[in-house]
Amino acid sequence: MTRVALQMLFGDKMKFFALIIGLTFSAMMIAQQASIFTGYAGRSGAWIRDTSQGDLWVIDPQMEVFIDQKRMTNTQLQRVRSVDGVAWATQVFSGFLNARLPDGTIQAVRVVGLDDATLMGGPPRMVHGTLADLRRDRGIIVNSNDLGNLLKPRRKPGSPELGVGDRLDINDNEVEIVGVYSKSAEFFWEPVVYTTFSRALTLAPPERKLTQFIMVKAQPGQDLAQLQSRINAATGLAAHTGAEFAWLTTRYILIQTGILINFGITIALGFVIGVLVSGLLLYSFVLENTKNFAALKAMGAGNLTLTTMVLVQAGAAGVIGFGLGVGVAGVTGLVISDSGSLAFQMSWHVPVFTGVAILICCCVAAVVSLGRVLRLELSQVFKA
Amino acid sequence: MSTATSNQNIATRPGPVGLAVHCKGVTKHFGKGDSKVLALRGVDLDIKYGELMMLVGPSGCGKTTLISVIAGILDRDAGECTVFGADFANLSGGARTKWRGANIGFVFQQFNLLPTLTAAENVAVPLMILGEGRHAAVKRAYDVLATVGLADRGKSLPSQLSGGQQQRVAIARALIHQPRLIVCDEPTSALDAVTGHTVMRLLKGVAMAQDRALVIVTHDARIFGFADRVASMNDGSVVSVGTPAELEAVHRH
Numbered sequence: 001m002t003r004v005a006l007q008m009l010f011g012d013k014m015k016f017f018a019l020i021i022g023l024t025f026s027a028m029m030i031a032q033q034a035s036i037f038t039g040y041a042g043r044s045g046a047w048i049r050d051t052s053q054g055d056l057w058v059i060d061p062q063m064e065v066f067i068d069q070k071r072m073t074n075t076q077l078q079r080v081r082s083v084d085g086v087a088w089a090t091q092v093f094s095g096f097l098n099a100r101l102p103d104g105t106i107q108a109v110r111v112v113g114l115d116d117a118t119l120m121g122g123p124p125r126m127v128h129g130t131l132a133d134l135r136r137d138r139g140i141i142v143n144s145n146d147l148g149n150l151l152k153p154r155r156k157p158g159s160p161e162l163g164v165g166d167r168l169d170i171n172d173n174e175v176e177i178v179g180v181y182s183k184s185a186e187f188f189w190e191p192v193v194y195t196t197f198s199r200a201l202t203l204a205p206p207e208r209k210l211t212q213f214i215m216v217k218a219q220p221g222q223d224l225a226q227l228q229s230r231i232n233a234a235t236g237l238a239a240h241t242g243a244e245f246a247w248l249t250t251r252y253i254l255i256q257t258g259i260l261i262n263f264g265i266t267i268a269l270g271f272v273i274g275v276l277v278s279g280l281l282l283y284s285f286v287l288e289n290t291k292n293f294a295a296l297k298a299m300g301a302g303n304l305t306l307t308t309m310v311l312v313q314a315g316a317a318g319v320i321g322f323g324l325g326v327g328v329a330g331v332t333g334l335v336i337s338d339s340g341s342l343a344f345q346m347s348w349h350v351p352v353f354t355g356v357a358i359l360i361c362c363c364v365a366a367v368v369s370l371g372r373v374l375r376l377e378l379s380q381v382f383k384a
Numbered sequence: 385m386s387t388a389t390s391n392q393n394i395a396t397r398p399g400p401v402g403l404a405v406h407c408k409g410v411t412k413h414f415g416k417g418d419s420k421v422l423a424l425r426g427v428d429l430d431i432k433y434g435e436l437m438m439l440v441g442p443s444g445c446g447k448t449t450l451i452s453v454i455a456g457i458l459d460r461d462a463g464e465c466t467v468f469g470a471d472f473a474n475l476s477g478g479a480r481t482k483w484r485g486a487n488i489g490f491v492f493q494q495f496n497l498l499p500t501l502t503a504a505e506n507v508a509v510p511l512m513i514l515g516e517g518r519h520a521a522v523k524r525a526y527d528v529l530a531t532v533g534l535a536d537r538g539k540s541l542p543s544q545l546s547g548g549q550q551q552r553v554a555i556a557r558a559l560i561h562q563p564r565l566i567v568c569d570e571p572t573s574a575l576d577a578v579t580g581h582t583v584m585r586l587l588k589g590v591a592m593a594q595d596r597a598l599v600i601v602t603h604d605a606r607i608f609g610f611a612d613r614v615a616s617m618n619d620g621s622v623v624s625v626g627t628p629a630e631l632e633a634v635h636r637h
Binding site: 004007008010012291292296297298299300301302303305378379382 | 449451452455457477478481484496498501505509512514518557601
């Protein structure tokens with residue numbers, strides 16, 4: 001009777017299409033919003049994932065997000081280096097400073113100062129020049145996307161974009177672009193400018209604590225969890241793996257920005273629309289077919305058969321709506337995100353989450369409709 | 385699944401000898417308190433094997449309620465009612481539905497064909513409900529459609545068939561699983577006189593057999609002549625049972 005159930009569903013074209021459109025819209029809304037949420041969550045820890053030369057990040061225990069200006073004294077670097085199992089450890093400066101472009105445009109930038117000797121903690125990919133060019137006088141490296149965007153001179157219309165060899169001021173200190181890098185899209189929008197640790201200190205106002213992060217590489221064969229414990233115990237600092245540190249940042253952003261609640265509301269709205277549309281339309285479909293279901297029951301179709309038929313109808317509508325919805329969300333998301341403006345990341349969790357949501361929609365719709373089918377007044381088959 | 389197989393688990397006892405349907409003192413009411421309506425007031429009715437029995441009477445006299453009780457669609461309040469020795473009151477809901485599916489065929493006033501299924505698929509539905517595979521059921525449906533003169537319309541949707549053709553499809557559907565009792569509710573009321581006669585000739589021709597009984601509820605006096613016996617009902621009771629000629633004689637007096 002499964003095929004009969006499907007023929008009943010597909011045959012009522014208006015209702016079927018309305019049901020599919022409702023479920024597709026619902027699935028699309030859930031999948032798209034969940035993907036954008038995943039994209040933003042992913043972007044929040046992108047810089048940490050891009051900076052993957054070390055095994056551990058050692059930070060001030062009070063730091064909650066990687067841009068938090070809770071720095072350590074540089075003596076902490078020596079203490080970390082002395083912990084058993086540490087192969088090498090380097091310090092990284094990070095701080096927000098104002099840059100002034102040649103045309104007078106003022107732009108806040110995040111200056112990252114890398115260990116002068118090793119240059120550990122640099123960007124993932126160089127587009128022009130090499131990381132070693134940072135050793136040149138006044139050298140900084142900038143992001144390729146920022147050159148056409150936030151580092152674009154915009155006070156005087158028609159000013160050319162900056163490039164390698166151009167100079168600008170950071171906190172009234174002249175610097176020169178010696179290289180261009182590319183990186184993953186980030187949640188934070190301020191341009192990230194790389195330079196050496198010592199040059200970063202000349203750019204930044206003097207402070208007692210200047211080390212933002214200490215990057216640690218474990219000796220071969222070391223258990224990272226044990227090494228973390230040893231560093232924490234020996235220094236009183238907090239050692240995290242890259243994934244842990246990225247999650248620390250992501251969690252902070254999700255909570256502090258309200259992004260979780262905002263996306264949650266939209267996703268919930270998509271779910272409610274799905275439940276209402278599928279519930280009402282499937283119920284309406286069953287209502288219109290009450291006499292047919294009654295005739296089937298009179299002819300010997302038991303409750304199990306009728307229940308299976310309704311579940312098959314709800315399931316088929318759900319599968320089609322889910323497929324179309326996730327497909328449309330995926331294609332439109334990928335097309336739009338190609339421009340780089342949309343934080344869209346459809347990880348495997350998104351289709352699973354959407355599938356469960358649509359499954360619940362269909363179950364609710366089926367249960368509502370089943371009540372009607374199972375309580376059929378059978379004698380209506382004899383009514384004209 | 386054959387009819388015989390589906391009956392194996394149903395506890396039946398032999399009914400009165402020679403009777404397909406035996407009703408004695410059957411009562412049925414609807415509603416409660418002031419709105420209580422007594423639809424059947426102690427109905428006595430026997431239908432023999434190989435008999436075509438028509439239930440006639442004015443609207444609201446209890447004809448449809450009586451066939452609903454006989455077919456196990458409604459529960460009676462009191463009295464006895466056995467169909468081929470089986471008493472629905474002794475069967476659970478699921479067993480009753482199964483027994484009804486195997487032993488009773490229905491022809492409805494509005495045909496009740498599934499609009500999105502072809503004629504052959506509609507005819508095949510009772511076999512599929514009984515567990516027959518779709519392919520075999522549809523193949524058998526074409527054979528039965530041939531017996532009602534619609535061999536070439538198997539692929540037509542109900543909307544592509546005339547009223548008479550739809551009723552012939554409904555008759556084929558009622559017969560495909562070879563039920564022992566066929567219950568028809570106003571089978572000719574939606575048809576013109578000529579088509580109604582054609583349908584009745586067909587019903588009498590292909591549905592009647594010695595091990596089978598046919599109950600037809602009708603208002604249509606033009607088809608009374610097809611009955612072996614006619615039961616007249618009024619106000620929830622069977623007031624007379626006789627041959628069409630006897631009924632006509634009573635009316636003449």
